[in-house]
Amino acid sequence: MIVESATGRRTPAFDTARLRTAAERSASGVTLPAVLPATALTVSSVTLTLANRAFECALPAYACSPASLPAAMPDTGWAPEGRHGLFVRNHDLYLRARDGNETVRLTSDGAEHFAYGALSGMSLMAVPLMRSQSPRPPFGITWSPDGGQFMSTRFDERKVESFPFVEAVPQDGSWRPKLWQPRIALVGDAERGDVEAAIFDVAKRSKTVIALKDGWRLYGQVFHWSADGRSAYGLVTMAALKAIGLAEIDLATGAVRIVVQEATPKWGRFNAFIYSQPNVRILEASREVLWFSERDGWGQVYFYDLGTGKLKRKLTAGQRTVRDIIGVDEKRRHLFFTAGGTDADPDPYFIRLYSTSLDGGAARLLSPETGVHLASRVPIGNAAPGSATTAALSPDGNWIVESHSALDRPPVAVLRSARDGRVVAVLETADVSRVAASGWRAPTRVKVLSADGKTPLWGTVYFPPNMRQGQKYPVIDAVYGGPQVTNAPADYREAVVTMNPRSRASLAELGFIVVMIDGRGTPGRSKAFNNESYEVFAELELADHVAGIRQLAERFGSFDLDRVGVYGHSFGGYTSARAILAYPDFYKLAVSSAGPHNFQGFYPVEGLFPAADYGDGKNIRPNPAAVPPNYARLDLMPLAPRLKGKLILVYGEMDENALPSVTLQMADALIKANKSFDLMYLPNQTHDFFRTSAYYTQRMWDYFIEHLMREEPPADFWLEIAAPSQTTGY
Structure with missing residues (x-):
């Protein structure tokens, strides 16, 4: 569907029957599946992709012509612009061009258990990857939006002990059990492995190790690349999440400046729900930072100066916790977010959509309907996960797409005015007929x-x-x-x-x-x-x-x-x-x-729990049977x-x-x-x-x-x- 934002008028993006007829005519007798395999859509064309062929169909002419499929390279992770990508051979990284057979070796120091593009043994999915023989693109790679640089994370687990998993019923049909041994550190182990994070410059074929100091560790990957190609930004933590921070990385030298840092005595985090996207954003044009903190007892958003690291103001307030930053209108200087959690609500787990000025003032409720309101935080196009633009907020900052529901009310997706929350159009009401027919109550x-x-x-x-x-x-x-x-x-x-x-x-x-x-x-x-x-x-x-x-x-x-x-x-x-x-x-x-x-026989879950303490603050197991006293309970x-x-x-x-x-x-x-x-x-x-x-x-x-x-x-x-x-x- 194509929706006109100002009026909510809906029109089909294309006529399904006409598109099918045009595609089948061009496909020379090939029968298309029941659901058209559309893989790309613009206002003037639709791309249909089958297993071994593709078609570009012009709109509204409904004229389809064969389109070339890129060569299958399942071992390659492509840069956003698609001209070149990375693959791993013998633990090292190689660069290849999309067009042509040229490959360039970027590293020569990769090794078993200290390999580029490999997940850690602590990834919780090491055994399936060890069992799989299928080629796969490298893990731990984050590209800059222009594809000129990328960040690589690799794990040095050469001294970490292996952990045995016995496959008693081999999947290949054989009878002798198989042994898989990823490197997994347990609570109290002296060796937990180190992490190397580095920035690669594609044109210069250079590698620069990110120089974190004073006990800081990188939390995830780079989430924002500066437009001038000089800096990148990532989140950092101290051991057991006793402190959290925002790191500015000099891409030429690897030097790190901690822009914002905060002590967090009990498990610091960047979102009240740790599986959700961090509520941290870089506003590069104005050199400002949106920063999530629970320092006042509730999850709030604070505003910092990116250059000095000084707090400018607290943007949200009250006895409610910010769930997610939905988007930022940098031109009008407005923040859009969801929040809930106050006992004053009929239910503290209801979530609503709000806006507030970056220059201070009270938040404005945009979604008064009772229930749980959810807005997409998926980045648009090649935007980095931490960027201001998301699928929920229109690029001009005028409109928001969100959905809401309650236990007894199916989800309804609506288009709202970002100015006052006015519902411009109901986009979809979830079809729950199959759920209801199954007897759902x-x-x-x-x-x-x-x-x-x-x-x-x-x-x-x-x-x-x-x-x-x-x-x-x-x-x-x-x-x-x-x-x-x-x-x-x-x-x-x-x-x-x-x-x-x-x-x-x-x-x-x-x-x-x-x-x-x-x-x-x-x-x-x-x-x-x-x-x-x-x-x-x-x-x-x-x-x-x-x-x-x-x-x-x-x-x-x-x-x-x-x-x-x-x-x-x-x-x-x-x-x-x-x-x-x-x-x-x-x-x-x-x-x-x-x-x-x-938990003494488990891998470390520090952050959710305190660090294991075997006495006098020591976190190394003194003997094989030792139980840290603070875990005994x-x-x-x-x-x-x-x-x-x-x-x-x-x-x-x-x-x-x-x-x-x-x-x-x-x-x-x-x-x-x-x-x-x-x-x-x-x-x-x-x-x-x-x-x-x-x-x-x-x-x-x-x-x-x-x-x-x-x-x-x-x-x-x-x-x-x-x-x-x-x-x-x-």
């Missing part, structure tokens, strides 16, 4: 008090269909427990997708009441609320879950508190196992998948004797996120405590098995049916998960 949003009796908490409950008055239903607590994400859906999309754990709506359809509560220690509200989990992880959140479920049972009357189970994956695997061990009289069953049941193995109910531990053989050894160490503790438990071992499965394994999902359902509902699961049932082409992308 919106869950219920709830509010309870935490275990301290005073802090308000919010959650979401999926109820079974056709509930009977006076009947009590078994309850399942769907948990995560990690301090970096929320778990209880607040909008339609999140309620349907239910990222972690899966099966909430499915379990409700099977007859369970499924509860999610975002307890103390989770993000999205104040920093103090989030910090509650810093040293104790899920301890307080579990107390809140128990208190909240008891309140809901009293409120609704249909909760059977004699049949309460819990399940979760990853950090949720830890939290679900902790639940049945810490509250054995409340939780009667736990399905714990891929849980890090102790997190260890589930000493709690093994407390197990009363039914527990199943599930792990994937090739899971690098939650190491299989830690699950087996937990199993060993339960065996030593003479406890009855179940163990499910999934050959070849990675961390994603909670999304991808129909077998695991069915067995998890069976476990709840048999041991919590106390019924016999169907013996002839066979769950199948639709292939991605049969779904909407999941």
Whole structure:
């Protein structure tokens, strides 16, 4: 569709039937797929790309002609302008031109475990890459927009110990188990590896190492390249995220100037949600910086002078946390952002869109509709991820595209005026007919008090269909427990997708009441609320879950508190196992998948937790069996004797996120405590098995049916998960 911004008038970009006819005529009898394979679109042309041929179709003439396809080079990562790219050979970087066979060797010091273009063994995807024989472009490369320079990151893991993964059922059909050994450092290891970041000048064929000093480490890649080609900007942190900063890198010398720096005693970050894009922007024309900080207890945006590093003003205020910087109108000097988190709202997890002047003043609400408002932060074209222009904000700063929804209201995409928030046009209303036809029912949003009796908490409950008055239903607590994400859906999309754990709506359809509560220690509200989990992880959140479920049972009357189970994956695997061990009289069953049941045998997760301290501030393990005292409280193995109910531990053989050894160490503790438990071992499965394994999902359902509902699961049932082409992308 083509939409006229000022009026909202919509017209089709092209006539689908005419385009198909024109393309098939040009394709000489080749049948096009049901969905036209459009790979590029302008107001005057459409490009259709098949596996081995392409067509350029002019509009509105609907005249298609064959277009040349570039030679397939899956091992090459191309610069934005496309004239040249990089590939790796024998651990070194090579430059090749798009046209011609010329290649140039750029480096000669690459080595095994210190290679260019290679992911770290700590990447959480090392084993699939080791098993794959397919060519792939180099990792750790960030190009400047003009393709004249690039940044390379490589990891020196030559002294890091290897970590064994045994592939007991080889994928190639052979019978002898295979051993994969990526380099993975564990908590307390003396050798964790070093990182080298360097800037390459393509024309000069030169390499300049970025010279970070005083304990600073690069956080990710360069996110902004100056227009004059002299500087680049990246984010930096200190060990355990005790400080964060903005680094200006001199591209000629590699020298670094820390423009902005801030001490952060408890896990510093650049966005309240660490998986979201950092809320830092360089405004190069005015030599200014937008900087995210939680120094006043809430996530706010501050304004700095790029040259001096001095604070100019605080741009946002109030008891709400900025979620994302959506865009900047540098000409009119306006910032656009989303925010939420205040308890004064009907729900602190609702997100709204705001604007504010870079020169100071109160923020203006642009999206008054109740619910969760989301705006795209995908960069346009070759713009760097940290640039001001995004797909949500029009280049002239006049219009914003965003969508909003609630648990019972499907997403609606709208075009708004960036000046006053006026809705110019409804662009799309999500077609949820297939979801509705499947029997989907919106869950219920709830509010309870935490275990301290005073802090308000919010959650979401999926109820079974056709509930009977006076009947009590078994309850399942769907948990995560990690301090970096929320778990209880607040909008339609999140309620349907239910990222972690899966099966909430499915379990409700099977007859369970499924509860999610975002307890103390989770993000999205104040920093103090989030910090509650810093040293104790899920301890307080579990107390809140128990208190909240008891309140809901009293409120609704249909909760059977004699049949309460819990399940979760990853950090949720830890939290679900902790639940049945810490509250054995409340939780009667736990399905714990891929849980890090102790952290002394895990890779470092400093930042989410404090750095491991073996005494006197020492973070090197004094002996192989040492447990850092500040991690002892997190260890589930000493709690093994407390197990009363039914527990199943599930792990994937090739899971690098939650190491299989830690699950087996937990199993060993339960065996030593003479406890009855179940163990499910999934050959070849990675961390994603909670999304991808129909077998695991069915067995998890069976476990709840048999041991919590106390019924016999169907013996002839066979769950199948639709292939991605049969779904909407999941």
